[in-house]
Amino acid sequence: MSPSPQINAAPTEQRWPVGKFALITIAVLYLGLVIFVPAVNVFAQAFKNGMGPFLSNLVERDFLHAVQLTLMISLIVVPINTVFGLCAAWAIARHKFPGRSLVISILDVPFSISPVVSGLMIVLLYGRNGWFGPWLQQADLKIIFALPGMVLATAFVTLPFVAREVIPVLEEVGSDQEEAACTLGANDWQIFWRVTLPNIRWGLLYGVILTNARAMGEFGAVSVVSGNIAGQTQTLPLFVEEAYKQYQTESAFSAAVLLAFLAVITLILKEILERKTRIKDVAEE
Amino acid sequence: MSSAASNPKRTFAPWTRLAHLSWPWRITLGYLTLMLFLPVAALFLKAAQEPPAKFWAIATSPVALSAYNVTFVTALIAAAINGVFGILITWVLVRYDFPGKKIMDAAIDLPFALPTSVAGLTLATVYSNNGWIGSLLAPLGIKVAFTRLGVGVAMVFISLPFVVRTLQPVLQELEVEIEEAAWSLGASRWQTFWRVILPPLVPAALTGVALGFSRAVGEYGSVVIVAANVPFQDLIAPVLIFQRLEQYDYTGATVIGTVLLIVSLLVLLAINLLQAWRRRYES
Numbered sequence: 401m402s403p404s405p406q407i408n409a410a411p412t413e414q415r416w417p418v419g420k421f422a423l424i425t426i427a428v429l430y431l432g433l434v435i436f437v438p439a440v441n442v443f444a445q446a447f448k449n450g451m452g453p454f455l456s457n458l459v460e461r462d463f464l465h466a467v468q469l470t471l472m473i474s475l476i477v478v479p480i481n482t483v484f485g486l487c488a489a490w491a492i493a494r495h496k497f498p499g500r501s502l503v504i505s506i507l508d509v510p511f512s513i514s515p516v517v518s519g520l521m522i523v524l525l526y527g528r529n530g531w532f533g534p535w536l537q538q539a540d541l542k543i544i545f546a547l548p549g550m551v552l553a554t555a556f557v558t559l560p561f562v563a564r565e566v567i568p569v570l571e572e573v574g575s576d577q578e579e580a581a582c583t584l585g586a587n588d589w590q591i592f593w594r595v596t597l598p599n600i601r602w603g604l605l606y607g608v609i610l611t612n613a614r615a616m617g618e619f620g621a622v623s624v625v626s627g628n629i630a631g632q633t634q635t636l637p638l639f640v641e642e643a644y645k646q647y648q649t650e651s652a653f654s655a656a657v658l659l660a661f662l663a664v665i666t667l668i669l670k671e672i673l674e675r676k677t678r679i680k681d682v683a684e685e
Numbered sequence: 686m687s688s689a690a691s692n693p694k695r696t697f698a699p700w701t702r703l704a705h706l707s708w709p710w711r712i713t714l715g716y717l718t719l720m721l722f723l724p725v726a727a728l729f730l731k732a733a734q735e736p737p738a739k740f741w742a743i744a745t746s747p748v749a750l751s752a753y754n755v756t757f758v759t760a761l762i763a764a765a766i767n768g769v770f771g772i773l774i775t776w777v778l779v780r781y782d783f784p785g786k787k788i789m790d791a792a793i794d795l796p797f798a799l800p801t802s803v804a805g806l807t808l809a810t811v812y813s814n815n816g817w818i819g820s821l822l823a824p825l826g827i828k829v830a831f832t833r834l835g836v837g838v839a840m841v842f843i844s845l846p847f848v849v850r851t852l853q854p855v856l857q858e859l860e861v862e863i864e865e866a867a868w869s870l871g872a873s874r875w876q877t878f879w880r881v882i883l884p885p886l887v888p889a890a891l892t893g894v895a896l897g898f899s900r901a902v903g904e905y906g907s908v909v910i911v912a913a914n915v916p917f918q919d920l921i922a923p924v925l926i927f928q929r930l931e932q933y934d935y936t937g938a939t940v941i942g943t944v945l946l947i948v949s950l951l952v953l954l955a956i957n958l959l960q961a962w963r964r965r966y967e968s
Contacts, residue, residue, distance in 0.1 A: 419874075420781055423773060423776065423777050423781070424777050424781060424783055426770075426773060427770075427773055427774045427777040427778075427789070428789070430770045430773075430774065431774065431789060431792065431793075433818065434838075434841055434842050434845060435792050435793075435795055435796070435842070435845070436792065437811055437817055437818060438804070438807040438808050438811050438842070439792070439795060439799075439807070441807045441810055441811045441816075441817060442803060442806075442807045445807075445810060483712070484712060484713065484716045486709075487708075487709035487710075487712040487713045487716075488709070488713040488716075488717075490709045491709045491710045491713045501957075505953065505957050506717070506721070508953065509721060509725075509950070509953065510721065511900075512899050512903070512949045512950065512952065512953040513903060513946060513949050514902065514903030514904075514905060514922075514923045514926075514945055514946075514949065515903065515905050515906070515923075516903075516905045516923040516924075516926050516927050516942075517728070517903070517923070517926065517942045517945055517946050517949075518724070520728065520926060520930065520938055520939070520942045521724035521725060521727055521728045521942075522724055523930065523935075524724070524727040524728055524731050524935070524939065525723060525724055525727045527935075529935060530727070531727055552720075555720060556720055556721070556724070559720060559721065613797075613798050616800070617798075617799070617800025617801070617802075617803075618800070619800060619801045619802045619905070619906035620801065620905035620906050620923065623905075623906075623927070624927065624930060636800075637800045637801070637802040637803070637906070638802070640800075640802045640803060640806055641802045641805070641806070641906075641909075641910060644806055644809070644910060649810075652806055653806070656802075656803040656806050656807065659799070659800045659802075659803045660799060660803055662798075662800075663795060663798035663799040663800070663803075664798075666798045667791050667792075667794055667795065667798050668791075670794065670798075671791055
C-alpha cells in the first residue's frame with residue numbers, strides 16, 4: 401500500500417508543478433546568463449590571485465586619485481541635485497497648473513538622452529569653441545577637461561532622481577498637515593522641517609541614494625567632458641575602462657569590485673527603504 | 686469671533702502660498718534652464734548653423750547609417766527579447782514561491798545600480814572566447830564579445846530591469862480568480878494565457894519594452910567595452926559621436942548627436958502616449 405500522492409490532486413494542480421518548475425528554471429537560466437554570472441565574475445576576477453594583488457592595486461596612486469575624484473564629484477552633485485529635486489517636487493506636487501504632465505516629462509529628459517549626447521551638449525556650451533568658450537577663456541576658467549565640466553555632466557544625468565521619488569510621496573501625503581501647521585502659525589521653514597520633511601524622508605533618502613549611485617558610476621557623459629587624464633581627470637569608472645584597455649585587467653577588476661560593492665550596498669539600502677515604506681503603508685491602512 | 690478665526694487663514698494662506706510658490710519655482714526653473722534647456726538649445730542651434738545639405742550628407746553618410754542600424758535594430762531586438770523573458774520572469778516572481786526568490790528579485794535591479802563600465806568589463810570577460818560563458822559558445826562557432834552579438838548582450842543586460850519593474854505592479858494586481866473562472870469554464874492552459882492573462886499585460890509590457898529600448902539606444906559605457914567598435918560592424922551611434930569628438934570633428938558629432946537626441950525625444954513621447962493609453966485601459 402503505497403499511496404501515490406498524485407491520486408488526490410486535482411488535474412490542474414497536477415499539471416502546474418511541472419510548468420512551475422520549467423518556468424522557474426528558464427527564469428533562473430536567463431538571469432544567470434545576463435546578470436548572475438557576470439556579477440559573480442567581477443568578484444571572482446578581482447580576487448583570483450587572493451587578497452594580496454587586490455590590496456596592492458588599491459594603493460596605486462592613479463587609483464587613489466580616481467577614488468578621491470569620484471567621491472568629490474558625488475559630494476558636490478548630490479546636495480545640489482537634492483535641493484533642486486525637493487524644490488521641483490514641491491512645485492509640481494503641490495500645484496495644479498496647465499502643462500503639469502509636460503513638466504514631469506521634461507524632468508525625465510536627462511534619462512532618455514544618451515550620456516554621450518549629454519556630454520556633447522556640455523562641450524558645445526563650455527568648450528573652447530562653445531557658446532561661453534571665448535568668455536571663459538578670457539576669465540581663465542577651465543570647465544571642459546576639468547572638474548567643473550565633470551560636475552556639470554554628472555549633475556545633468558542625475559537631475560531627475562530625487563524629484564521622481566519625492567513627487568509621488570508628496571502627492572500621497574497630501575497638503576492637509578501643512579495647511580494645519582500654517583493656520584497654527586508655523587512659518588514656511590518650520591513647516592518644511594517639521595511637517596513636510598518627516599513625511600517624505602524615506603522617499604527623499606531613496607532618491608538621494610539613487611542619485612549617489614549614478615553620480616559615482618556615471619561613465620559616458622563624464623568620459624566625454626573629462627579628457628580622461630590619469631591622476632587628474634580620471635574617475636573610478638573611467639579608471640576601469642582605461643586599465644582594461646591597457647591590458648591591466650587585474651587592476652581594472654580591483655576598481656570594478658569597489659564599484660560593484662557600491663551597487664550591492666545601493667540595492668540593499670533600496671530593499672530596506674522599500675520595506676520601510678511598505679510597512680508604513682500597511683500600518684496606515 | 687468666527688471671522689477672526691477664519692480671516693487669518695484667508696489672508697495669510699494665499700500669501701504664504703505665494704511665497705512658497707516663488708522660491709522653489711525660481712530654483713526649479715533657474716536650474717532647469719541652466720542645466721537642461723541651455724545645453725539642449727546649444728546642440729540644436731549648433732546643428733541649425735550647418736547648411737541643411739551638409740547636415741543631411743553627414744546624417745546619412747554610410748558610416749552613420751550603419752551605426753543607426755546597429756544601434757536601433759540591436760536595441761529593438763534586445764528590448765523585445767526582454768519583453769518575452771521579462772513577462773516570464775515577472776510571472777515567476779509574482780506567482781511562485783521558491784528558495785532564492787528574494788535574491789532573484791533584488792538582482793533584477795543590478796543593471797540600474799552597477800556602473801556601466803563595470804558591466805562592460807565583466808560582460809567582455811565572461812563572453813570572451815576564454816570566459817566562463819564565451820568558452821562554452823566558442824566551440825559552436827559563436828563569438829559574442831567584440832561582435833554585434835556582444836552589443837546585443839550588453840543592451841539586454843541594461844534594459845532588463847525596465848521591463849520587469851514596469852510589469853510587476855500590473856501582474857500583482859491581476860486577480861487569480863479571473864484565471865480560475867476561465868479554467869472552470871473549460872478554457873485550456875494556452876487559452877487562459879492568451880485570452881485572459883496576456884491582454885492586460887500588453888500595455889505594461891510595451892511600455893517596459895519602450896523604456897528598455899530608450900535606455901539601450903543611448904547606452905555607451907558597457908557597449909564601448911564589450912564591442913570592437915569597428916565601423917560597419919558593431920559601431921553604435923553613441924560611440925561614433927564619441928569618436929568624432931576625439932577627432933575634434935564637432936560638426937560631425939553635433940549632427941549625429943542631434944539625430945540621436947531627436948530619436949530619444951520621440952521615444953520619450955511614445956512612452957508618454959503609451960502610459961496615457963494604459964491609464965485609460967486600466968480605469
